[in-house]
Amino acid sequence: xxEAAATIGRDLGRIFQALAGLLFVSLLVPLVWxxxxxxxxLLVSGLVPFVIGYAMTTRFQGAAxxxxxxxxxxxxxxxxxxxLFGSLPFLFIAWTLEVGLPIxxxxxxxxxxxxxxxxxxxxxESMSGFTGTGLTMTDNEEVLPxxxxxxxxxxxxxxxxxxxxxxxAILARPGSGSLTLYESEAxxxxxxxxxxxxxxxxxxxxxxxxxxxxxxxxxxxxxIWGAINHGMTGLATGGFSITDNSIATYDSVAIDFALxxxxxxxxIAFPVHYLILQGDLRNLYTxxxxxxxxxxxxxxxxxxxxxxxxxxxxxxxxxxFRYSSFQFVSAATCAGFQTAVxxxxxxxxxxxxxxxxxxxxxxxVGGAAGSTAGGIKLIRSITLLKGIRFRIADVFYxxxxxxxxxxxxxxxxxxxxxxEFEEAAIIGFLWFVFxxxxxxxxxxxxxxxxxxxxxxIFEVASAQGNVGxxxxxxxxxxLPTLGKVMFLFNMxxxxxxxxxxxxxxxxxxDRGGLYQ
Amino acid sequence: xxxxxLPYVGDPLEEGAEDRxxxxxxxLGPVIVVLIAVLGRSALTTxxxxxxxxxxxxxxxxxxxxxxx
Numbered sequence: 066x067x068e069a070a071a072t073i074g075r076d077l078g079r080i081f082q083a084l085a086g087l088l089f090v091s092l093l094v095p096l097v098w099x100x101x102x103x104x105x106x107l108l109v110s111g112l113v114p115f116v117i118g119y120a121m122t123t124r125f126q127g128a129a130x131x132x133x134x135x136x137x138x139x140x141x142x143x144x145x146x147x148x149l150f151g152s153l154p155f156l157f158i159a160w161t162l163e164v165g166l167p168i169x170x171x172x173x174x175x176x177x178x179x180x181x182x183x184x185x186x187x188x189x190e191s192m193s194g195f196t197g198t199g200l201t202m203t204d205n206e207e208v209l210p211x212x213x214x215x216x217x218x219x220x221x222x223x224x225x226x227x228x229x230x231x232x233x234a235i236l237a238r239p240g241s242g243s244l245t246l247y248e249s250e251a252x253x254x255x256x257x258x259x260x261x262x263x264x265x266x267x268x269x270x271x272x273x274x275x276x277x278x279x280x281x282x283x284x285x286x287x288x289i290w291g292a293i294n295h296g297m298t299g300l301a302t303g304g305f306s307i308t309d310n311s312i313a314t315y316d317s318v319a320i321d322f323a324l325x326x327x328x329x330x331x332x333i334a335f336p337v338h339y340l341i342l343q344g345d346l347r348n349l350y351t352x353x354x355x356x357x358x359x360x361x362x363x364x365x366x367x368x369x370x371x372x373x374x375x376x377x378x379x380x381x382x383x384x385x386f387r388y389s390s391f392q393f394v395s396a397a398t399c400a401g402f403q404t405a406v407x408x409x410x411x412x413x414x415x416x417x418x419x420x421x422x423x424x425x426x427x428x429x430v431g432g433a434a435g436s437t438a439g440g441i442k443l444i445r446s447i448t449l450l451k452g453i454r455f456r457i458a459d460v461f462y463x464x465x466x467x468x469x470x471x472x473x474x475x476x477x478x479x480x481x482x483x484x485e486f487e488e489a490a491i492i493g494f495l496w497f498v499f500x501x502x503x504x505x506x507x508x509x510x511x512x513x514x515x516x517x518x519x520x521x522i523f524e525v526a527s528a529q530g531n532v533g534x535x536x537x538x539x540x541x542x543x544l545p546t547l548g549k550v551m552f553l554f555n556m557x558x559x560x561x562x563x564x565x566x567x568x569x570x571x572x573x574x575d576r577g578g579l580y581q
Numbered sequence: 582x583x584x585x586x587l588p589y590v591g592d593p594l595e596e597g598a599e600d601r602x603x604x605x606x607x608x609l610g611p612v613i614v615v616l617i618a619v620l621g622r623s624a625l626t627t628x629x630x631x632x633x634x635x636x637x638x639x640x641x642x643x644x645x646x647x648x649x650x
Contacts, residue, residue, distance in 0.1 A: 273603060276610025277637050280630045289617050342603060346645030 071128035078121025085115030106157035141569035152191035180541040194220035196560035199304025199401035199533020225301025225437035285319040302331040304401025304533035311403040332398035332432030353473035354433035397427035399439040401533025414536035428530040439531030445489040452486035
């Protein structure tokens with residue numbers, strides 16, 4: 066075994082142990098709710114990653130610290146394996162009800178849970194949860210056991226901040242290559258000079274905001290179990306729900322509007338939250354991304370309200386505003402909660418094409434980098450726009466002119482502009498390439514005439530932006546197997562911002578670095 | 582026993598805004614959620630939850646207005 070494999074193996078082992086910890090903690094839920102029959106499945110689901118993780122960390126204990134290449138491979142394979150192991154509770158609990166237990170009495174199987182006896186559906190649900198996407202293989206979340214309702218919310222909550230951030234916060238110690246891993250998980254922001262302190266502060270903020278979110282939802286009328294689950298998935302901008310029609314089930318204006326600030330909190334970068342908690346409220350408008358979160362959400366909401374009101378999708382201006390504000394913020398923060406459904410108003414998939422594409426635009430751009438939101442990210446979109454303007458304006462200046470580009474208070478020279486613009490352009494370009502590939506695959510495999518082009522673009526953008534809004538395509542029966550595999554890939558690359566996955570695939574394909 | 586002495590979660594909980602009010606709110610959060618789960622919705626639990634939220638929002642604004650840079 067060479068040095069690279071040892072490093073990767075050791076760090077993957079740590080991630081698996083952290084995942085096992087999440088599963089063991091979750092044993093409290095079936096205990097509290099009296100779902101004792103789910104405990105063996107959950108226990109085995111935790112033991113598998115724990116034993117494998119323990120063996121790997123012990124075997125490769127003295128391995129070297131990860132390089133940038135290793136960090137990317139660890140992030141990509143780590144997230145993929147976490148999705149695989151995270152699917153075990155779905156699979157084992159579904160099979161527990163399918164075949165029964167010898168001593169403990171089990172409830173009867175439901176069609177919803179039976180979908181998870183198919184390993185692909187279980188992995189899809191797990192990947193959707195950890196990446197904070199929220200697309201689901203269940204057709205009625207209400208009938209799921211509380212244990213699985215919790216597990217879905219919990220993995221979205223952890224995934225929102227990051228599996229590696231969790232591992233670093235709990236298991237890593239200063240100087241253990243944490244920075245490399247941290248940056249490979251699509252994060253670069255620092256709150257403190259030490260990366261371990263930074264991730265611990267991120268968790269501190271996230272925990273505090275979680276309790277605030279839960280209590281806010283409960284105060285406006287949501288039952289406590291719903292408030293706990295939706296508070297967690299709303300703040301993590303994940304979007305899994307415990308009800309059949311997502312937030313539309315409650316059909317409450319107060320709940321709709323209470324969720325807006327929760328989702329917005331999730332789409333603002335953690336360092337900004339830290340500064341605001343320190344009393345520096347100016348960051349709400351001096352920080353470029355945060356300022357644009359508010360501008361872009363407001364502009365999108367107004368545009369969407371106008372579109373659905375003018376096209377008479379809704380009768381009153383207030384109703385149009387209520388559903389448009391919720392759906393645009395839900396899309397742009399990448400939460401993916403849905404209030405526009407046919408049972409209470411008009412389903413998103415039946416909104417006018419221009420309205421659906423406006424929501425899709427929100428999903429593609431996403432929230433702030435350094436938050437829990439997905440998409441291309443606001444800072445990259447702003448860098449691309451400013452970079453294009455900078456390049457075009459360049460023609461009007463003499464060749465000898467020394468120019469600087471100002472982004473978020475930083476004055477970038479030519480070399481820095483090139484570097485940042487290139488990075489944003491590469492990710493932006495790849496994002497649209499994979500959006501096009503996913504759209505093409507879905508158009509080929511879906512039944513002809515059943516879904517429109519805007520439905521398909523909407524669904525792929527939702528998967529890749531880790532949003533979770535659905536035009537009705539995703540489901541255990543409605544989405545063909547190839548579509549599920551495609552969406553697994555879209556969700557995976559969307560969460561890690563594409564590059565680490567491509568680096569890993571290249572490494573696997575030509576064995577570069579691993580076996581040299 | 583200090584919060585930092587707790588196994589695994591001690592270190593993350595010791596970080597944060599380094600402020601006693603926020604630390605207290607963080608520690609009170611799960612207690613209130615459990616209280617609500619046990620007692621259900623009543624005037625008392627609603628008042629406690631509203632007081633918690635008001636304290637959080639009020640203290641953020643207080644720090645921003647009176648102690649902010």
